[in-house]
Amino acid sequence: MGWPWRTLARFFGQLRADLGRRRTALAWAVIIGWGLLVCVFHFGGLAYGVYVAVPWWDLLTHSMGGAGVAAILYAGFCRPVRSVRAPLWLVPALFAIGAGFEVYEYLFKDFWWHWSVEFYVEDTVVDLVLDTAGAAVVLLGHVVLRRFVGGTADDAVDAGPATESTPSPAPEPASDGGVSRSSRER
Numbered sequence: 752m753g754w755p756w757r758t759l760a761r762f763f764g765q766l767r768a769d770l771g772r773r774r775t776a777l778a779w780a781v782i783i784g785w786g787l788l789v790c791v792f793h794f795g796g797l798a799y800g801v802y803v804a805v806p807w808w809d810l811l812t813h814s815m816g817g818a819g820v821a822a823i824l825y826a827g828f829c830r831p832v833r834s835v836r837a838p839l840w841l842v843p844a845l846f847a848i849g850a851g852f853e854v855y856e857y858l859f860k861d862f863w864w865h866w867s868v869e870f871y872v873e874d875t876v877v878d879l880v881l882d883t884a885g886a887a888v889v890l891l892g893h894v895v896l897r898r899f900v901g902g903t904a905d906d907a908v909d910a911g912p913a914t915e916s917t918p919s920p921a922p923e924p925a926s927d928g929g930v931s932r933s934s935r936e937r
Contacts, residue, residue, distance in 0.1 A: 761828070775826075782822045789815045813878045817845050817885020825889055838893070841886045849882030 793812050796802045802809055821841050829838045853875050866874070 778826060782819065782826060785815070785819045785822065789819050809874075810877070810881055813849075813881035814885045814888075817849065817882035818888050819885070820848060820882075821845050821886035821889035825893065829893075839890070841890055842883050845886035846879060846883045849879045852882075853878060 789812060792808075792815065796805075796808050796812065821844075824841060824844060825838065857871075
């Protein structure tokens with residue numbers, strides 16, 4: 752089985768495990784709701800000419816879409832996250848996904864044909880910046896949640912049952928040049 756299939760299997764395996772936990776299932780529901788809202792904004796904007804009438808509509812949908820895709824990647828591939836260290840790979844991942852979408856737009860959409868090359872390049876750069884800004888918002892959310900709020904109940908479930916702390920045994924006296932057997936085994 753190749754890497755795309757292993758990655759998808761890992762993602763959907765994590766999703767299936769997450770749906771058994773109340774808080775995590777709620778997070779997935781919020782992410783899915785966010786995705787539906789982005790779809791309504793995008794396709795409604797296309798159908799009703801909002802992209803033409805409201806100049807910042809494209810900015811809104813790209814930033815919301817970037818945040819949504821980053822949230823999906825974060826929720827699907829960053830479990831369990833018990834440290835404050837953020838998954839910085841989200842930013843380049845969103846840049847790559849956004850670049851792929853821009854190539855798709857260039858090859859298969861005809862809305863840009865009347866644009867100048869300069870305007871198209873500017874639009875593409877702004878779209879990519881907003882896609883990655885959405886990922887940065889998810890990273891910021893990660894840092895805020897972990898640093899200021901602390902771990903979630905799901906993290907405790909992921910860590911396993913709590914056990915009483917028992918003191919470690921005293922180190923053995925060293926008879927081999929100051930290094931005990933237990934310290935060499937570590």
